[in-house]
Amino acid sequence: MADPRPPAVALEGIAKKFGPVVALRDVSLTVAEGEFACFLGPSGCGKTTLLRIVAGLERQNAGVVRLAGRDVSRLPPGERSYGIVFQSYALFPNLTVARNVAYGLEARRAARARVAARVDELLDLVHLRAHRDRYPAQLSGGEQQRVALARALAPSPTLLLLDEPLSARDARVRVALRHEIKTLQRRLGLTTIMVTHDQEEALTMADRIVVMHDGAVEQIGTPQEIYDAPSSLFVARFVGHMNFLPATSLGPGESRVADLRLRHRPVAPDAGGAVTLAIRPEDVVLGPAAREAANRGPARVAALQFLGGYTRVTLELAGVPGRPIDCDVAAGALPEAGVKEGGEVVAALPPDRLRAYPGAPPAR
Amino acid sequence: MSRRGRSGASAAIPDAVVGLRTDAEQWLRWALLALYAGFLYAFVLAPMVQVAWRSLLDGEGGFVALANYLRYFRTPAIAASITNSLVVSSAAMVVTVVLAFVYAYALTRVRLPGRGAFRLLAMLPIFAPSLVQGIAFVYVFGNNGVFTRLTGVNIGVYGAKGIVMAEVFYCFPHAMLILVAALSAADARLYDAAATLGASRLRTFRTVTLPSVRYGVMSACFVVFTLVITDFGIPKVIGGKYSVMATEIYNQVIGQQNFTMGATVSVVLLVPALLAFLVDRLVQRRQYALVTSAARPLVPGGGGAARWALLVYCTAVAAAVVGIYAVIVTSSLVARWPYDFSPTLRHYTFDTIGGYTPLLNSVEVAALTAVAGTLITFGGAYLVERCRSPFNGALYMLSILPVSIPGMVLGLAYIFTFNAPDSPLNRLYGTLAILVVSNVVHYFTVPFLTATTALKQMDPEFESVGASMGVRFYRTVWRVTVPIALPAIVGIGMYFFLNAMVTLSAVVFLVAPGTELAAVAVLLLDDAGETAQATAMSVLIILIGLGVRTAHAVALRGVTRRTQAWRTGPSGPPARG
Ligand SMILES: Nc1ncnc2c1ncn2[C@@H]1O[C@H](COP(=O)(O)OP(=O)(O)O)[C@@H](O)[C@H]1O
Ligand SMILES: [Mg+2]
Numbered sequence: 001m002a003d004p005r006p007p008a009v010a011l012e013g014i015a016k017k018f019g020p021v022v023a024l025r026d027v028s029l030t031v032a033e034g035e036f037a038c039f040l041g042p043s044g045c046g047k048t049t050l051l052r053i054v055a056g057l058e059r060q061n062a063g064v065v066r067l068a069g070r071d072v073s074r075l076p077p078g079e080r081s082y083g084i085v086f087q088s089y090a091l092f093p094n095l096t097v098a099r100n101v102a103y104g105l106e107a108r109r110a111a112r113a114r115v116a117a118r119v120d121e122l123l124d125l126v127h128l129r130a131h132r133d134r135y136p137a138q139l140s141g142g143e144q145q146r147v148a149l150a151r152a153l154a155p156s157p158t159l160l161l162l163d164e165p166l167s168a169r170d171a172r173v174r175v176a177l178r179h180e181i182k183t184l185q186r187r188l189g190l191t192t193i194m195v196t197h198d199q200e201e202a203l204t205m206a207d208r209i210v211v212m213h214d215g216a217v218e219q220i221g222t223p224q225e226i227y228d229a230p231s232s233l234f235v236a237r238f239v240g241h242m243n244f245l246p247a248t249s250l251g252p253g254e255s256r257v258a259d260l261r262l263r264h265r266p267v268a269p270d271a272g273g274a275v276t277l278a279i280r281p282e283d284v285v286l287g288p289a290a291r292e293a294a295n296r297g298p299a300r301v302a303a304l305q306f307l308g309g310y311t312r313v314t315l316e317l318a319g320v321p322g323r324p325i326d327c328d329v330a331a332g333a334l335p336e337a338g339v340k341e342g343g344e345v346v347a348a349l350p351p352d353r354l355r356a357y358p359g360a361p362p363a364r
Numbered sequence: 365m366s367r368r369g370r371s372g373a374s375a376a377i378p379d380a381v382v383g384l385r386t387d388a389e390q391w392l393r394w395a396l397l398a399l400y401a402g403f404l405y406a407f408v409l410a411p412m413v414q415v416a417w418r419s420l421l422d423g424e425g426g427f428v429a430l431a432n433y434l435r436y437f438r439t440p441a442i443a444a445s446i447t448n449s450l451v452v453s454s455a456a457m458v459v460t461v462v463l464a465f466v467y468a469y470a471l472t473r474v475r476l477p478g479r480g481a482f483r484l485l486a487m488l489p490i491f492a493p494s495l496v497q498g499i500a501f502v503y504v505f506g507n508n509g510v511f512t513r514l515t516g517v518n519i520g521v522y523g524a525k526g527i528v529m530a531e532v533f534y535c536f537p538h539a540m541l542i543l544v545a546a547l548s549a550a551d552a553r554l555y556d557a558a559a560t561l562g563a564s565r566l567r568t569f570r571t572v573t574l575p576s577v578r579y580g581v582m583s584a585c586f587v588v589f590t591l592v593i594t595d596f597g598i599p600k601v602i603g604g605k606y607s608v609m610a611t612e613i614y615n616q617v618i619g620q621q622n623f624t625m626g627a628t629v630s631v632v633l634l635v636p637a638l639l640a641f642l643v644d645r646l647v648q649r650r651q652y653a654l655v656t657s658a659a660r661p662l663v664p665g666g667g668g669a670a671r672w673a674l675l676v677y678c679t680a681v682a683a684a685v686v687g688i689y690a691v692i693v694t695s696s697l698v699a700r701w702p703y704d705f706s707p708t709l710r711h712y713t714f715d716t717i718g719g720y721t722p723l724l725n726s727v728e729v730a731a732l733t734a735v736a737g738t739l740i741t742f743g744g745a746y747l748v749e750r751c752r753s754p755f756n757g758a759l760y761m762l763s764i765l766p767v768s769i770p771g772m773v774l775g776l777a778y779i780f781t782f783n784a785p786d787s788p789l790n791r792l793y794g795t796l797a798i799l800v801v802s803n804v805v806h807y808f809t810v811p812f813l814t815a816t817t818a819l820k821q822m823d824p825e826f827e828s829v830g831a832s833m834g835v836r837f838y839r840t841v842w843r844v845t846v847p848i849a850l851p852a853i854v855g856i857g858m859y860f861f862l863n864a865m866v867t868l869s870a871v872v873f874l875v876a877p878g879t880e881l882a883a884v885a886v887l888l889l890d891d892a893g894e895t896a897q898a899t900a901m902s903v904l905i906i907l908i909g910l911g912v913r914t915a916h917a918v919a920l921r922g923v924t925r926r927t928q929a930w931r932t933g934p935s936g937p938p939a940r941g
Contacts, residue, residue: 055832059381074384075384076385076387078833083832086829090823092826092829104833104834107834152832
């Protein structure tokens with residue numbers, strides 16, 4: 001942890017208003033050198049605005065932006081040394097692929113031969129050398145994105161900013177591009193910030209995720225931390241699939257759901273207050289393994305959904321009508337668990353996997 | 365993580381943003397914005413304030429409040445010009461829009477043979493000064509007109525009747541273009557629905573066609589009304605004693621040297637033009653929602669009997685236009701219309717006005733107007749659209765205001781502003797430059813909006829990409845923005861050139877010895893009784909307009925092929941991405 005070098009990006013108390021609309025409030029975070037960070041949050045939560053403030057394309061009302069320890073809050077965009085890929089890619093339609101990539105180099109009055117060499121180098125990097133003389137309209141969406149990437153990387157920036165680079169693509173292409181971007185980032189060791197509203201994208205690509213909600217940072221952590229220990233009801237609902245149960249607190253580590261008394265990881269609301277219990281589908285235990293476990297209870301199997309490698313079982317806990325919970329069972333374990341549609345089964349919610357949050361559960 | 369007093373936090377956020385260090389590029393942006401604001405102030409706002417102010421003064425410069433207006437409204441001879449203006453403008457508006465609607469309907473909704481030719485012929489009046497149609501009607505229906513002499517029937521063309529007839533011809537292409545656009549934007553799905561429901565043709569027309577083009581029709585009405593009420597050439601040559609506001613301004617200023625009363629009539633003339641402008645803006649704002657992206661374009665149908673009726677109608681209209689222009693061309697080529705039809709070129713020597721100087725001046729002014737106008741409107745639209753400043757809203761309003769300023773009023777305003785000895789710009793007076801400026805301002809709004817639209821269609825991140833890599837904004841403008849907008853830019857230049865060739869009202873007060881213009885020469889020649897020379901001059905104006913327009917079309921095709929190659933779609937199968 002004792003890294004003497006300053007973080008590649010440090011934001012301190014960033015706030016932004018558009019007229020009366022508050023887009024960001026008191027956002028502070030750091031991104032270490034070489035790290036792949038994701039700003040994750042629903043549409044309209046301020047991700048793009050935050051990215052543009054880092055880029056100097058938007059001006060904050062308060063707060064400091066530091067890049068590699070240097071306060072760049074008042075520097076124009078061109079002096080901050082980053083490359084950016086916009087959601088629309090913003091490729092220049094009237095310039096060929098090669099001239100698009102060369103755009104940031106030509107302005108620096110680099111020698112023509114050097115520019116050409118660098119352009120070829122980048123086109124090789126994104127496997128588009130053969131297309132150097134085409135126009136953007138003649139490329140597929142994935143190729144356009146790689147051109148945008150090459151153009152952003154050409155001036156050798158120390159930071160790469162990506163605004164929803166994959167959102168406009170169809171699912172299959174998206175997965176391939178994810179991999180490609182991630183590989184490229186690893187290979188170059190380039191500090192990268194990517195904005196996305198797609199939690200799966202963030203979980204698979206990021207080293208660290210910044211979950212944002214309503215203009216503020218909700219949680220910062222590795223994908224594992226965010227998934228395993230969501231710090232708020234919002235994060236729990238937004239990242240991954242989660243079951244919620246309305247409950248009444250009986251103490252810091254115990255709550256009541258209908259007639260069930262359940263132990264869970266501690267929260268500290270007042271006893272008697274409303275809490276929400278949350279558990280992931282893969283953490284629910286069914287069948288023989290549940291019979292001796294804590295937090296168990298009878299349940300009815302309401303539905304089965306075959307999803308390939310596993311089956312999603314929808315359960316109605318006895319005494320908790322209208323709040324079905326999902327439970328993922330590995331394909332091989334299904335017969336052993338004795339699960340049949342309409343049948344009865346014992347289900348357990350392991351206390352160390354059951355989290356509690358103050359307040360009522362989100363509407364379903 | 366707690367929510368940390370979310371509602372309270374917004375109060376603590378300062379209103380001001382953290383300013384970036386002002387670099388040379390930012391200074392340049394601000395300097396250009398200031399320059400543009402200065403242009404609008406000096407050539408739009410200040411002159412209009414001058415006119416309004418002068419209408420409150422007496423001849424010696426003493427403040428008389430509304431005395432001039434009272435005198436205007438109480439002098440029957442002058443006050444009549446208000447009613448007269450409204451009468452001919454309304455009449456011409458109704459007739460033009462009805463005629464143009466049927467014509468546009470035939471061109472867009474029925475598979476008519478020769479649609480392209482019909483469209484071209486109807487466009488002819490755009491290439492001529494307005495007063496030429498007035499002269500032509502005098503030639504045909506005047507006391508010594510061919511029609512009058514052949515039939516012995518004098519329809520009494522001097523006055524309201526003649527003004528309306530000539531204005532209809534002059535305004536026809538303007539209305540037709542708007543209505544063709546409106547009728548082309550139809551959604552075929554609505555027609556399919558109507559047919560499925562068994563609606564009759566008439567009922568479909570009433571319930572589908574009319575509602576979907578009502579904004580286009582309104583727009584056409586406003587445009588024609590404004591064109592007519594601000595037109596000066598036609599009432600001047602065919603109005604006789606029938607005085608309208610535009611000619612009244614001319615009479616007060618040129619005839620009686622009564623600048624004060626000229627200013628008073630000008631301010632009154634501004635009212636209907638401004639009203640039409642405001643209502644049109646409101647209507648346009650609601651129009652965009654009409655055609656959704658799911659709309660399917662309508663394919664012109666067969667039309668049956670209606671098709672033949674429309675074909676006859678279009679032929680008649682086109683023949684009338686061709687006939688009028690045939691009269692103009694013929695009269696310029698014969699010894700003495702309509703008495704002596706022996707061919708001659710002597711009217712083309714322009715001996716009474718000293719030869720071809722006015723025509724050459726006109727071409728020079730039109731070319732300069734095209735260059736300066738394109739530069740200023742496109743640059744202004746770029747600055748207003750892309751360079752943030754607290755004044756952009758005001759600059760936008762000032763940029764679209766000129767469309768509501770009648771040419772005569774602008775010209776008079778420029779006399780007040782630039783003919784004053786203490787004005788820093790009074791060296792402009794009496795030069796070609798002031799004619800260029802007044803043309804640029806007079807025709808400012810349409811190109812400005814065209815440029816704004818072209819810019820709005822462009823990805824706003826082009827500039828951001830440049831900025832992020834430290835590329836100067838003007839470089840990105842030059843390498844990306846301008847090339848993409850090139851078709852719009854060339855169209856803007858064309859618009860300025862053609863209008864500057866034919867305009868009369870904006871320049872008639874501003875020409876001086878040495879800066880005579882062709883359109884003004886037409887007026888003066890006609891005034892002096894040299895009508896054949898007037899039509900000869902008009903023919904040359906039309907030919908230059910047509911020539912430049914054709915050259916433009918040919919050049920554009922070549923330029924498009926070379927510089928707009930990127931507009932083509934994928935060439936060959938795209939590699940997998
Ligand atoms: N230029 C702008 N003017 C006014 N409001 C804006 C502007 N840009 C963003 N906003 C507002 O700020 C909030 C955050 O927007 P944005 O950063 O684009 O969200 P995200 O990228 O997370 O979807 C939204 O409420 C949006 O409407
Ligand atoms: Mg966004």
